[in-house]
Amino acid sequence: MAVNYIYPEQEIVRNYDRCIACRACERQCANEAHEYLPEQKKMTSDDAKCVSCHRCVSICPTRALKIVRTDHDFRKNGSWDKKNIYEVYKQAETGGVLLSSMGNPLDFPIYWDKILLNASQVTNPSIDPLREPMETRVFLGAKSQDVTRGADGKIIPKTTPQLELSLPVMFSAMSYGSISYNAHESLARAATELGIYYNTGEGGLHEDFYVYGANTIVQVASGRFGVHREYLDAAAGVEIKMGQGAKPGIGGHLPGKKVGADVSRTRMIPMGTDAISPAPHHDIYSIEDLRQLVFSLKEATAYKKPVIVKIAAVHNVAAIASGIARSGADIVSIDGFRGGTGAAPTRIRDNVGIPVEMALAAVDKRLRDEGIRDRVSVVAAGSIRNAADVVKAVALGADAVYIGTAALLALGCHLCRTCNVGKCNWGIATQQPDLVKRLNPDVGYRRLVNLMTAWKHEIEEMMGGMGINSIESLKGNRLMLRGVGLNEKELSILGIGHAGE
Amino acid sequence: MKRVYVNEKWCLGCHLCEYYCAFAATGEKDMSRALQGRTIHPRIHIEEGRDDVSFAVSCRHCTEPLCVKGCISGALSKDDGVIRVDKTKCVGCYTCVLSCPYGCIVPTEDGVIDKCELCLQTTEGTPRCVAGCLNRAIVYEER
Numbered sequence: 001m002a003v004n005y006i007y008p009e010q011e012i013v014r015n016y017d018r019c020i021a022c023r024a025c026e027r028q029c030a031n032e033a034h035e036y037l038p039e040q041k042k043m044t045s046d047d048a049k050c051v052s053c054h055r056c057v058s059i060c061p062t063r064a065l066k067i068v069r070t071d072h073d074f075r076k077n078g079s080w081d082k083k084n085i086y087e088v089y090k091q092a093e094t095g096g097v098l099l100s101s102m103g104n105p106l107d108f109p110i111y112w113d114k115i116l117l118n119a120s121q122v123t124n125p126s127i128d129p130l131r132e133p134m135e136t137r138v139f140l141g142a143k144s145q146d147v148t149r150g151a152d153g154k155i156i157p158k159t160t161p162q163l164e165l166s167l168p169v170m171f172s173a174m175s176y177g178s179i180s181y182n183a184h185e186s187l188a189r190a191a192t193e194l195g196i197y198y199n200t201g202e203g204g205l206h207e208d209f210y211v212y213g214a215n216t217i218v219q220v221a222s223g224r225f226g227v228h229r230e231y232l233d234a235a236a237g238v239e240i241k242m243g244q245g246a247k248p249g250i251g252g253h254l255p256g257k258k259v260g261a262d263v264s265r266t267r268m269i270p271m272g273t274d275a276i277s278p279a280p281h282h283d284i285y286s287i288e289d290l291r292q293l294v295f296s297l298k299e300a301t302a303y304k305k306p307v308i309v310k311i312a313a314v315h316n317v318a319a320i321a322s323g324i325a326r327s328g329a330d331i332v333s334i335d336g337f338r339g340g341t342g343a344a345p346t347r348i349r350d351n352v353g354i355p356v357e358m359a360l361a362a363v364d365k366r367l368r369d370e371g372i373r374d375r376v377s378v379v380a381a382g383s384i385r386n387a388a389d390v391v392k393a394v395a396l397g398a399d400a401v402y403i404g405t406a407a408l409l410a411l412g413c414h415l416c417r418t419c420n421v422g423k424c425n426w427g428i429a430t431q432q433p434d435l436v437k438r439l440n441p442d443v444g445y446r447r448l449v450n451l452m453t454a455w456k457h458e459i460e461e462m463m464g465g466m467g468i469n470s471i472e473s474l475k476g477n478r479l480m481l482r483g484v485g486l487n488e489k490e491l492s493i494l495g496i497g498h499a500g501e
Numbered sequence: 502m503k504r505v506y507v508n509e510k511w512c513l514g515c516h517l518c519e520y521y522c523a524f525a526a527t528g529e530k531d532m533s534r535a536l537q538g539r540t541i542h543p544r545i546h547i548e549e550g551r552d553d554v555s556f557a558v559s560c561r562h563c564t565e566p567l568c569v570k571g572c573i574s575g576a577l578s579k580d581d582g583v584i585r586v587d588k589t590k591c592v593g594c595y596t597c598v599l600s601c602p603y604g605c606i607v608p609t610e611d612g613v614i615d616k617c618e619l620c621l622q623t624t625e626g627t628p629r630c631v632a633g634c635l636n637r638a639i640v641y642e643e644r
Contacts, residue, residue, distance in 0.1 A: 017533065018533040018537075019533075019537075020520065020532065020533060020536040020537050022516065022517065022520045022536075023516065024515045024516065024517050024520075027513075027514065027515050027516065028513070028515055028635075041538075059515065059517065059635055061517060061520055061521065061524075061532055061633065062532045062533045064533070433553065434513075434553045437510065437511060437513065437553075437636075438513055438635075438636060439636075440511045440636045440637050440638070442637060443636065443637050
């Protein structure tokens with residue numbers, strides 16, 4: 001191309017006083033951004049090939065590299081910023097829909113950061129979690145609404161199937177195909193050691209991971225990839241995916257080049273073919289239809305496994321969640337607009353959906369108002385970034401949260417947001433064998449366990465500060481929350497007071 | 502005894518172990534200062550084969566070391582399971598270089614030989630190639 005409209009977003013800065021030309025950066029860059037010049041015995045790099053994944057920066061033994069955002073810019077323009085100009089250039093060049101990965105990166109409000117937690121002072125004691133027992137265990141599933149006793153006065157148990165979690169966090173649905181075998185193994189092993197669950201996503205379950213079935217939630221999505229008897233039998237719970245926060249109203253598309261032998265067998269589709277998930281489930285056009293699928297799956301699993309229905313947080317999420325609760329589902333999972341993805345049309349990812357904080361508050365309130373909150377557990381997802389977000393989500397009414405991006409970050413992801421290209425230098429969002437091997441699950445699973453262990457400690461600290469020793473007492477306890485810098489409407493939807501109230 | 506083992510399944514062929522090894526030998530604090538502009542003579546080497554298979558090879562510290570048997574000057578010795586070299590005794594005959602079945606003994610620019618001594622001269626307790634391995638392909642353990 002004679003005229004290049006696009007100047008690279010980032011520049012690779014090499015400190016030649018530190019570089020020893022070991023060529024590790026060159027060997028580890030799948031985008032071939034680095035090159036060794038044998039005659040000069042020095043390294044050079046091409047900014048245009050860099051995706052800012054920081055692999056080279058992280059492994060450089062002499063810390064000779066850094067990636068900086070370029071200061072090259074257009075004349076200042078309040079309306080036409082660089083992003084919009086470049087997107088026009090790209091589309092003028094390719095004629096295609098723009099694709100992006102991971103969650104919505106735009107500057108929308110993050111309500112978690114505008115909510116503050118309470119703590120005990122003087123009149124009610126706080127609890128030291130290092131000295132006193134703290135309960136972070138939760139059970140997900142429908143709760144019985146009354147207690148029946150037999151003639152001997154003992155309670156007759158009639159609990160429906162439950163998922164038991166050692167802390168209210170699970171790993172979100174990420175399919176085998178969108179992420180690698182080693183990433184899946186890391187998630188599965190970590191979930192097993194932690195006593196929580198990971199979710200297969202819609203790409204089926206590799207047979208090597210059936211052993212982790214007790215900590216696996218399997219997904220049934222509109223493409224029905226890899227859904228068969230053993231798949232359902234292997235799992236602890238089944239999730240029907242109706243929508244995804246990153247791309248509400250949109251299906252999925254795994255390019256054929258990522259469908260190798262293993263992915264093909266797991267998904268039960270021919271090798272090299274595109275795996276296309278339709279936007280809707282073609283058999284679901286109403287809550288009644290959804291109910292049929294919920295009960296088909298319950299029937300198929302002998303009523304031993306809870307069924308989750310996952311939806312994207314959209315405008316009328318509360319009414320939809322109410323319908324789901326009435327459809328017979330045991331758990332409803334709400335994915336906010338910041339939720340991640342392996343690939344989505346940029347316009348959809350950046351412009352569709354609502355914040356999970358609002359959606360969660362609205363759903364919890366609606367279900368309580370209708371007297372059906374006990375019928376389902378609520379799981380919140382979509383950019384839960386730390387233990388404080390978890391605590392705030394629980395106080396807003398969530399039974400548990402899903403984390404996807406945070407889990408991938410633990411595995412090495414640097415949010416370069418080019419998962420869709422399939423050349424993940426960290427061995428996560430790729431199927432290329434030489435890249436997949438870069439994620440050693442022995443290392444990956446340990447990092448996930450560490451992250452969750454740290455969060456558990458922090459959750460206990462925050463609960464203890466509030467004088468709460470069981471996560472159940474925090475659930476929906478919005479008195480523990482106060483907003484800062486929020487308007488009346490936002491506060492009323494969140495159902496919390498303003499700081500000082 | 503603890504030895505350095507390599508799992509080729511996880512070796513990425515990044516060659517960083519070679520640089521960490523060379524750095525360890527210099528005794529310097531700063532890697533740039535130690536290695537910039539120099540050709541390195543590491544005691545661990547990456548072997549690269551077909552189908553993206555690669556693995557690091559370093560002294561196995563054999564139970565019956567041919568290098569020690571063949572050493573004509575008594576420079577090589579086995580001390581507590583670790584095969585060590587006394588460079589002041591080495592006469593540069595390279596019998597050990599020829600006899601090592603793993604190719605793990607290397608001649609240096611000074612004419613004497615060099616080999617892996619499990620970083621016993623450093624203070625960390627873990628050989629630098631192991632500590633620096635990106636993907637835990639190189640491990641230091643009892644088997």
